[in-house]
Amino acid sequence: MDRPQFRAYFLHPRFWLLWLGLGLLWLVALLPYRVLMLLGRGLGALMYRLAVSRRQIAARNLELCFPELSAAERERLLRENFASTGMTFFEMAISWWWPAARLRQLGTVEGIEHIRQAEAEGQGVILMALHFTTLEMGGAILCMHQGMYGMYRAHKNPLFDFVQRHGREQRLLGVVERDEVRGMLKLLRAGGVVWYAPDQDYGAQRSIFVPLFGVPAATVTATSKFARLGRARVIPFTQERLTDGSGYRVVVHPPLADFPGDSEEADCLRINQWIEQAIRRHPEQYLWAHRRFKTRPPGEPKLYKKRRR
Numbered sequence: 263m264d265r266p267q268f269r270a271y272f273l274h275p276r277f278w279l280l281w282l283g284l285g286l287l288w289l290v291a292l293l294p295y296r297v298l299m300l301l302g303r304g305l306g307a308l309m310y311r312l313a314v315s316r317r318q319i320a321a322r323n324l325e326l327c328f329p330e331l332s333a334a335e336r337e338r339l340l341r342e343n344f345a346s347t348g349m350t351f352f353e354m355a356i357s358w359w360w361p362a363a364r365l366r367q368l369g370t371v372e373g374i375e376h377i378r379q380a381e382a383e384g385q386g387v388i389l390m391a392l393h394f395t396t397l398e399m400g401g402a403i404l405c406m407h408q409g410m411y412g413m414y415r416a417h418k419n420p421l422f423d424f425v426q427r428h429g430r431e432q433r434l435l436g437v438v439e440r441d442e443v444r445g446m447l448k449l450l451r452a453g454g455v456v457w458y459a460p461d462q463d464y465g466a467q468r469s470i471f472v473p474l475f476g477v478p479a480a481t482v483t484a485t486s487k488f489a490r491l492g493r494a495r496v497i498p499f500t501q502e503r504l505t506d507g508s509g510y511r512v513v514v515h516p517p518l519a520d521f522p523g524d525s526e527e528a529d530c531l532r533i534n535q536w537i538e539q540a541i542r543r544h545p546e547q548y549l550w551a552h553r554r555f556k557t558r559p560p561g562e563p564k565l566y567k568k569r570r571r
Contacts, residue, residue: 343550499512
């Protein structure tokens with residue numbers, strides 16, 4: 263895709279409030295990292311109180327995925343998850359606007375040799391990411407060490423979409439719209455590295471139902487299709503926010519062996535099993551406010567309460 267272009271209509275009064283918010287975020291992002299994380303915790307506590315519908319979704323997800331925990335344990339995990347979500351707003355600003363030299367000091371990267379090996383053998387790479395609250399930071403830090411493209415879904419607000427894309431493309435080689443299948447395959451066949459996250463509910467049309475935390479989850483089949491048609495390796499990577507407040511640890515894991523396999527169902531199950539293991543290591547940092555189990559198999563009841571209008 264072409265680089266995002268500034269449009270004159272972004273100056274329309276309907277965008278002024280968003281400009282103000284973005285300007286304040288840019289100014290706040292100048293503060294030291296540890297101060298930003300403290301502010302993020304405070305924002306997360308406020309969101310816990312005010313974002314009632316999102317809190318209910320996250321609480322329901324934790325109930326479904328961690329039935330072995332007590333109600334008190336899930337409540338503590340929920341509060342910590344909202345703290346992590348609050349930090350995400352400032353991490354987003356850091357990933358977009360901090361200079362590369364400053365950003366590089368926040369993270370370490372392990373396992374980059376797995377990507378190098380694929381490149382040396384002329385194979386494309388699907389960098390399989392997960393929707394942790396730290397996703398923006400993980401991608402930005404990894405871009406300091408590895409050139410890559412990003413799979414991208416446009417935001418509904420055109421101004422925010424412009425700012426978001428511009429910020430991401432300061433690090434990435436470029437982005438590919440989620441529906442640009444031909445562009446994705448072309449990059450992979452040419453030996454490109456593409457950042458792709460398959461762990462959300464995108465509906466039943468392009469998905470099959472396989473278990474995630476023991477719950478049937480609509481899981482996209484695109485990962486194995488891209489790997490097969492693009493002749494690419496699937497290499498997962500994860501990132502964690504370190505508990506000592508020093509930054510992030512990004513890990514590029516070994517490629518999925520013998521992938522894709524004999525069936526899309528088996529491939530989706532392998533992916534969900536890998537995702538579940540990764541989430542269990544840092545459940546407080548995962549994006550639980552997404553309705554991951556929204557789409558249900560035929561005849562099964564809904565798992566979330568209806569949204570109030």
